[in-house]
Amino acid sequence: MKHFDIAVIPGDGIGKEVVPPSLNVLNTIAELHGGLKFSFTEFPWSCEYYLEHGEMMPESGLETLKNFNAIFLGAVGNPEMVPDHISLWGLLIKIRRAFEQTINIRPAKYFKGLRSPLVNPKDFDLLVVRENSEGEYSEVGGRIHSGQDETAIQNAVFTRKGTERAMRYAFDLAKQRKNHVTSATKSNGIVHSMPFWDEVFRDVQKDYSDIGTASYHIDALAAAFVTKPEIFDVIVASNLFGDILTDIGGAIMGSIGIAPAANLNVNGKYPSMFEPVHGSAPDIVGKNIANPIGQIWTAKMMLDHFGEAELGQRLIDVIEEVTEDQYKTPDIGGKSTTNVVADEICSRLLKSEALSK
Ligand SMILES: NC(=O)c1ccc[n+]([C@@H]2O[C@H](COP(=O)([O-])OP(=O)(O)OC[C@H]3O[C@@H](n4cnc5c(N)ncnc54)[C@H](O)[C@@H]3O)[C@@H](O)[C@H]2O)c1
Ligand SMILES: O=C(O)C[C@@H](O)C(=O)O
Ligand SMILES: [K+]
Ligand SMILES: [Mn+2]
Structure with a gap:
């Protein structure tokens, strides 16, 4: 029996809505597998924790997290409660840096059942490698x-080590993809x-x-x-450029x-940390309409990381099938709730097992 200990941080806003049904999906996957827990x-x-304790996580938080096989996180931030730079640097970015999570990979691909805002989206399938530890995100x-003399200076930090690491990672990934x-x-x-x-x-x-290669x-x-x-395969980008590009990836x-x-x-x-690209979406919180697919696809990336790529592929196939069959939240033109979409993914996963037996 393979056993994985996962630290779960739902965080804020819709993080708390998309994480629990995604854990159901992971449990369903474990059931399917039989030898996985x-x-x-x-x-x-x-x-909320910050308002109560004056910090986003306890001082011992990193020490606690260190012992897990992975971290599964929803979203961090509620600007009505805590300034965004305090909440992000106190939890999300703190973990990224302390745990040397120097690479952030973020795919985007054309999905059959989705209505892309592009008139002719073609069959794109790209992967952004975002440098995740330095660059424009710096405390320097x-x-x-x-008054009128008020001045803010923000230095970017680019080390040869960090830059080269992200680029080599991108080239190595390209070898397993379309070599670009x-x-x-x-x-x-x-x-x-x-x-x-x-x-x-160069x-x-x-x-x-x-x-x-290409440079843009x-x-x-x-x-x-x-x-x-559709012309892109792997894209390597600095921390900020990668951040922006990957919201565009989601959008298209x-x-x-x-x-x-x-x-x-x-x-x-x-441990590595798995979380969707999106944030806590304060504008839709509490309505049970948050799209759970980002969080569930993130679970697929965690399965890949654990060497369970076949199960990961099955999960992505089922996500695509469910979307094609119109189980969709309103952001992608449907009427389903968060839980209905996730539940449908679970039940199709179980059916897929029956078929393969
Ligand atoms: N990695 C993270 O945890 C992360 C990422 C981005 C933003 N944030 C934080 O989240 C808060 C809100 O930030 P923002 O509004 O700039 O970005 P956001 O990603 O939370 O929301 C942007 C827009 O996308 C929509 N959206 C996002 N996720 C969705 C989902 N799963 N289903 C349906 N619609 C979805 C939202 O409703 C909103 O209209 C801020 O505090 C910000 O700092 C955190
Ligand atoms: O800026 C960040 O890295 C936070 C968030 O926008 C993200 O993309 O993870
Ligand atoms: K997130
Ligand atoms: Mn972002």
Whole structure:
């Protein structure tokens, strides 16, 4: 029996609505498999927790999380309660950094049952490798003076190690896909970090002579995600560029409520963290209409991470089938609730087992 200990952090807003039904899906998967068991330990760390305790997670939180095989997280943030930079840096980004989750992979692909906002979406299937530990997300800088002289300085940090690591990861992934990597740059406007980014990309590229490459400035790349997403395979991007591109990835599929993410610890020292691309969606909270697919697809990425790619593939096939059969939340043009969609995924998974026996 394979046993996985999962730390569960539903977090805020719709995180609390999409995580529980996704755990049902994982339990269903375990049932299907027969030799697999998940143990879930839930932590209430969130903005509510902050208001009560003055911190997003206890001081011992990281020490506690360290012992799990993975972290399954919903979303963090409730700007009415806690400023976003406090909540994100106190929980989500804190975990990413402490656990050296330096790579964030975020796929987007054309789904049969979804109505993409693109007139002719074609059959796109892309994967963004987002550098997840440095770049524009940095604590270097500060604020000085006041009044008309008030000044804010925010420094970006690009190390050769971090940049090269993300790029090599992207090239290695491309080998298992369509052998192409696109670099997201902005070396026409950002004069230090981005020419450096381009140089590292050219250096890394030399070790992967079989992989085709392209380099786009981020503005043009954002446009190309909309006009011709089918030309992309793997895209490697800095922390901020990757963040923005992956909301576009979700949007061109039909909703950012569908897009999944994996924050990967690639040195094996700490657990990786699986969470959807979307946030806590305060505008739809409490209505049971949040799309659970992003969170459930995130569970598929966790299965892949555990070496259960076949089950992961079965799950994605069932998600697609359920969507095609119009079990859809309102963000993708349907009338179903969060739970109806997730329950349908569970029951189809069980049927798929019956068929294969
Ligand atoms: N990784 C994270 O935990 C994460 C990611 C993004 C934003 N946030 C936080 O979430 C809060 C809200 O941020 P935001 O509004 O910029 O982004 P958001 O992703 O929460 O919402 C953007 C829009 O997409 C919709 N949406 C998002 N997920 C959906 C789903 N599953 N089903 C249907 N519709 C969905 C929302 O209703 C909203 O209209 C902020 O506090 C922000 O900091 C957290
Ligand atoms: O900026 C972030 O990384 C938080 C959130 O927007 C995300 O994409 O995970
Ligand atoms: K999230
Ligand atoms: Mn984001």
